[in-house]
Amino acid sequence: MGDSRQWPAEEIVAQIELTRAELGATGNVLFSMKTLLQNPSGLCELLTSGPYRGPALVPASPWLDDRRPDPPRVSAHWTMDEGVQVDLEPAGEVPVRWWAVQTLEGGEWRLRVIPAELRTLQLPGTFEWIAVRAISLTGMESEPIVSPLA
Numbered sequence: 001m002g003d004s005r006q007w008p009a010e011e012i013v014a015q016i017e018l019t020r021a022e023l024g025a026t027g028n029v030l031f032s033m034k035t036l037l038q039n040p041s042g043l044c045e046l047l048t049s050g051p052y053r054g055p056a057l058v059p060a061s062p063w064l065d066d067r068r069p070d071p072p073r074v075s076a077h078w079t080m081d082e083g084v085q086v087d088l089e090p091a092g093e094v095p096v097r098w099w100a101v102q103t104l105e106g107g108e109w110r111l112r113v114i115p116a117e118l119r120t121l122q123l124p125g126t127f128e129w130i131a132v133r134a135i136s137l138t139g140m141e142s143e144p145i146v147s148p149l150a
């Protein structure tokens with residue numbers, strides 16, 4: 001290790017997982033970038049295969065603008081190639097930067113963060129439910145539009 005003050009990679013991952021299990025905890029901060037660049041004991045691989053394996057939304061910045069976008073207009077339907085086509089349209093006055101598209105697949109929710117410029121998505125797979133939120137320029141989320149896909 002070289003530096004006796006350095007945390008073992010497994011300990012950093014364990015701390016993140018403990019924080020996520022704590023009610024009211026809102027995240028973790030890793031100091032410094034130097035540690036990630038040095039990648040001691042395969043830390044980056046442990047993070048990307050563990051707690052950071054999926055996409056995430058940047059936390060909201062309500063002090064910049066706390067207006068929430070209106071829920072999007074969503075149309076989802078099965079296609080011939082065994083997937084779901086999702087058509088999205090923003091609603092209201094608040095500009096939309098991202099779509100947060102969640103699908104329930106085999107009892108587990110999966111998040112996709114999609115640029116708002118995309119209005120039609122083709123999602124492969126079989127889903128039980130789909131939920132879509134509009135995300136503003138400052139990360140404020142709309143109420144979800146939730147639909148079963150039975």
